[in-house]
Amino acid sequence: MSDELNYGEVYAPIYEEYTAVQGKVAEVDQTVAFLERYSSGGSALDLGIGDGRVAAPLSERGVKVEGIDNSCSMLELLAKRTDLIKAWQGDIAHFKTEQRYSLVYCVYFTFTLLVTREAQIDCLRSAAAALDDEGILVIELDVPSSDPRVGGQxxxxxxxxxxxxxxxxxxxxxxxxxxxxxxxxxxxxxxxxxxxxxxRYVYHQELDTMAECVGLELVERWGDWARGAFTEGSKRHISVYRRSSPSSGDLPRQKRG
Incomplete structure (x- = not known):
């Protein structure tokens, strides 16, 4: 069960303004440059594509981008932004596609809108199935606060x-x-x-374990889209996964964190 639909419908009218205020628009170039490196000039699938903030400029670089979003309102914003992208309404936890992609990515905090561990694992499983033999999955997540938490706090x-x-x-x-x-x-x-x-917040160690459950392994982890180091002080991470037994084409094994 995901809250994506409600999120999209609530935020769509102010989404561009909201992401700009949060600094997400300003870092789009870095985000797109990072993702383009892993697309291998092929195809990419955006999980929670929203208004195309990332997908549209990535497609303009020659990557064939497709996307999924639960929100009709978000998909309408995407259609107004570009006609280069095929996107459909669906649940990112449970999707199937005959297409296989060089890159599947889920940015901002979209992954945490899947509010159960089971749904998050299902999303990773669906993403893994959508990758081609050398495909890469990229997930951006905030690092949960280290402050002590108690029930009902x-x-x-x-x-x-x-x-x-x-x-x-x-x-x-x-x-x-x-x-x-x-x-x-x-x-x-x-x-x-x-x-x-x-x-549902997720610690990076837990994300790695869930990924392993569906046959993915961590390749790299960075502290931001500019490929800064992931450290104990990082506020977020960009995690890069691939299938555990790729047929060919190894990436540099640079586990960080």
Whole structure:
């Protein structure tokens, strides 16, 4: 069960503005350059393609990009942005495609919108099945806070403060499911927007274990799209996986973290 559909429908009207404020638009060039390296000039599948923030510029570099999203509203935004990309409505946890891709990727925090461990494993399994023999899976995730968490704990964190915007996140934590049920409060000028969401956070070690369960192995892990080192102070990670027994074409085995 995924909260992607609700997320997409809630965020679609303000998604471009929201991602710009969060700094995601500014790093698109780095994201696309990173992904292009693994596409081998072939095809790519975007899991949770949204409005095409990453997929559109990647396709403009000659990569044949396709995508999946649960949200009709997001897919409408994608269609307005470009006609170069084939995309369909579906659940990224349970999808099948006859096409095999050089690259499958899931960016931002889309993977955590799958709010059970089972759904996350199913997503990895579906992604692995969609890879060609030398295909690569790339996942971007935040590093969960190291602060002690207790059941039912309510937390308020400041996500952003600048001269125009203040974004607060109010969350309730369920440690048994690793779920955070939260509401973003976005103050901009005289307006206040309330944006609910639910995620299942994942530690990078757990992600590696889940990937191994579906026949994937970690190749590289980076701290950002610019290929900075992943360290104990990193706030996120970019993890690169491949099938455990590729037929050919080894990548440099640079496990990080």
């Amino acid at each position: 309510k937390t308020t964190t400041v996500r952003l403060v600048d001269h125009e915007n203040t974004i607060l996140n109010v969350a309730v934590h369920d440690p048994l499911t690793q779920n955070l049920v939260s509401t973003l409060l976005w103050f901009s000028g005289t307006s206040v927007r309330r944006l609910p969401q639910r995620v």
